[in-house]
Amino acid sequence: xxxxxxxxxxxxxxxxxxxxxxxxxxxxxxxxxxxxxxxxxxxxxxxxxxxxxxxxxxxxxxxxxxxxxxxxxxxxxxxxxxxxxxxxxxxxxxxxxxxxxxxxxxxxxxxxxxxxxxxxxxxxxxxxxxxxxxxxxxxxxxxxxxxxxxxxxxxxxxxxxxxxxxxxxxxxxxxxxxxxxxxxxxxxxxxxxxxxxxxxxxxxxxxxxxxxxxxxxxxxxxxxxxxxxxxxxxxxxxxxxxxxxxxxxxxxxxxxxxxxxxxxxxxxxxxxxxxxxxxxxxxxxxxxxxxxxxxxxxxxxxxxxxxxxxxxxxxxxxxxxxxxxxxxxxxxxxxxxxxxxxxxxxxxxxxxxxxxxxxxxxxxxxxxxxxxxxxxxxxxxxxxxxxxxxxxxxxxxxxxxxxxxxxxxxxxxxxxxxxxxxx
Ligand code: DOR
Ligand code: ZN
Numbered sequence: 001x002x003x004x005x006x007x008x009x010x011x012x013x014x015x016x017x018x019x020x021x022x023x024x025x026x027x028x029x030x031x032x033x034x035x036x037x038x039x040x041x042x043x044x045x046x047x048x049x050x051x052x053x054x055x056x057x058x059x060x061x062x063x064x065x066x067x068x069x070x071x072x073x074x075x076x077x078x079x080x081x082x083x084x085x086x087x088x089x090x091x092x093x094x095x096x097x098x099x100x101x102x103x104x105x106x107x108x109x110x111x112x113x114x115x116x117x118x119x120x121x122x123x124x125x126x127x128x129x130x131x132x133x134x135x136x137x138x139x140x141x142x143x144x145x146x147x148x149x150x151x152x153x154x155x156x157x158x159x160x161x162x163x164x165x166x167x168x169x170x171x172x173x174x175x176x177x178x179x180x181x182x183x184x185x186x187x188x189x190x191x192x193x194x195x196x197x198x199x200x201x202x203x204x205x206x207x208x209x210x211x212x213x214x215x216x217x218x219x220x221x222x223x224x225x226x227x228x229x230x231x232x233x234x235x236x237x238x239x240x241x242x243x244x245x246x247x248x249x250x251x252x253x254x255x256x257x258x259x260x261x262x263x264x265x266x267x268x269x270x271x272x273x274x275x276x277x278x279x280x281x282x283x284x285x286x287x288x289x290x291x292x293x294x295x296x297x298x299x300x301x302x303x304x305x306x307x308x309x310x311x312x313x314x315x316x317x318x319x320x321x322x323x324x325x326x327x328x329x330x331x332x333x334x335x336x337x338x339x340x341x342x343x344x345x346x347x348x349x350x351x352x353x354x355x356x357x358x359x360x361x362x363x364x365x366x367x368x369x370x371x372x373x374x375x376x377x378x379x380x381x382x383x384x385x386x387x388x389x390x391x392x393x394x395x396x397x398x399x400x401x402x403x404x405x406x407x408x409x410x411x412x413x414x415x416x417x418x419x420x421x422x423x
Contacts (some may be wrong), residue, residue, distance in 0.1 A: 008047025055087025067096025170226025
């Protein structure tokens with residue numbers, strides 16, 4: 001089976017490539033990159049006028065399968081991924097049951113392999129039942145295919161437990177992914193603490209609820225010498241803590257979400273529950289700090305925290321609405337917007353959603369090197385499109401971007417050389 005992707009502008013940050021090239025795919029792998037490859041018997045896909053990048057990688061997704069399929073499942077979630085140009089994703093373990101045992105890990109991997117439209121890399125729990133009491137069997141889960149560990153959705157409250165988790169995960173080279181939140185400081189808040197929360201009469205969540213836990217986890221990573229990845233950093237303080245830790249040589253990486261670098265807590269006005277997530281949307285000062293962190297390399301990856309919820313879980317008063325928004329299908333245009341706004345170069349932007357998350361998770365994806373699996377995204381960076389609930393592939397429609405015009409989208413998504421999405 002041969003496929004030739006012809007005449008696109010190939011962007012492969014891992015190999016510092018930005019050039020008009022053809023890509024020959026043979027049996028699902030990249031066989032050759034060169035300016036003018038003869039088609040021979042290959043199927044030809046024209047990429048003229050398009051960007052050709054490694055299949056995008058989203059390292060923070062809630063697929064909700066098993067158990068919460070009324071929100072999303074592996075089939076619809078990976079379809080949403082493919083439509084967003086994402087070929088690989090890591091899925092968080094807060095399913096029902098949670099992914100703290102091999103049966104769940106194996107179920108996810110086999111269902112995704114048989115029926116999915118993207119590669120799925122499970123994240124295992126740090127603690128059994130995500131209860132923060134006993135460590136999960138991380139070694140066994142890693143063996144079974146988990147690429148990292150997290151109790152995402154909940155913080156690991158107990159410092160000693162976090163220390164042991166870092167020590168164990170470090171022995172088999174998997175990152176601990178921190179959901180950095182001090183619940184005693186959150187104190188039942190529903191949105192960012194600031195002028196908008198005061199105006200709306202909603203209880204606020206102060207930045208220090210995130211900063212304090214980020215600081216603790218960084219210090220534990222420094223103590224143990226093992227890899228800490230901080231999920232969804234949203235505050236100036238957290239960005240600064242990671243920046244300082246990196247200069248000290250601490251093995252810490254972190255990610256930011258498109259909503260945290262695009263929106264402020266202003267989006268909550270009108271009690272918009274599609275602007276409710278955890279961590280909450282913050283101030284313009286925090287947005288500026290997250291953008292600066294992306295620009296200077298403090299933040300290693302852009303990840304969506306794709307968190308589908310049923311309409312009945314969002315169509316309620318703000319304080320009791322569920323946290324989270326869908327993100328897979330708006331990842332690419334919101335990331336490209338940072339290029340348009342001159343925050344990032346195109347190479348940086350693509351690296352943040354391809355080779356960099358791959359490196360964090362230790363997965364062999366995210367580049368277009370010869371011999372690599374041919375996961376490839378063809379992008380029209382200028383195409384304008386309207387975000388419409390009915391057109392989203394995701395089962396849930398909880399996006400604050402519905403009704404907005406986006407610029408840039410995936411035109412074709414190839415998974416191991418096979419088309420899984422075409423616009
Ligand atoms: O907004 C969020 N939604 N934040 C989390 O930490 C969890 C997630 C979910 O699972 O819905
Ligand atoms: Zn999450």
